[in-house]
Amino acid sequence: MVRAPCCEKVGLNKGQWTPEEDEILVSYIQNYGHENWRALPKEAGLLRCGKSCRLRWINYLRPGIKRGNFTKEEEDAIISLHQMLGNKWSAIAMMLPGRTDNEIKNVWNTHLKKRLNPNQILPKPKRKMQRQDNLNSIMEFSSASASESCSDFSSSCTESSNVTEGDSNNASGNDGSLESVHDHGVEEIDESFWTEILSMNGCDSPLMVADSPIEEDMSFWLRIFEAGELEGFPKI
DNA sequence: AACCGGCACAACCGCAGGGAA
């Protein structure tokens, strides 16, 4: 099957995005959403490929993106998740709110990989691996965790995976309104997610939902990993 | 000061999955 090119390559800008381009993209998405990435740059007046716009938005301009250095907890979580999932950066990113798959991939390739012995690095997964497998891995992982002490928490994480997946669908699907992305951006989704978890668990200690649930998230995963509580997964 | 190599990060490329026609 011959695939159509993703866009008209001729005359399109490549390379670094300028602040002006960023502003145009953000402004357009705020007003009209991103129902159709392919059509977006033309309608917004950007000389960019739709894929480029999508990548720029997801990895850099989207609300809720955490910039800056990774914390030790985040790095440890990436290592642990990578041991389970391999190079499933999107799946790993699901577990690290505010971090993008590209960012995680970069961090891994630049320095986290070096922390491990070469024989610990998983072989590259087959590209044929279906995307659903990512979710299944997380689902299974969450289910396994659910049998342990933090069952409600983990099952909520399963929901989180679904929510995230659903969110990505929303990005190209539903009403095209930016509201779900912008007004209820990543941080806010996670916020409600964590709030829900707390209410479900009946936790008495406020988990700093507004500040950073991520550290607690990391701590949870680390506890699971370090305790070797996951059957079939190597203990750290 | 100039050069060089390594590093970090942003962005691109090509493929695969999923849905619509």
Next chain:
DNA sequence: TTTCCCTGCGGTTGTGCCGGT
């Protein structure tokens, strides 16, 4: 069922920065 289109993902590349010489 097949074909086509769009989106998302993972691998790779390009580029700027920084430290060492």
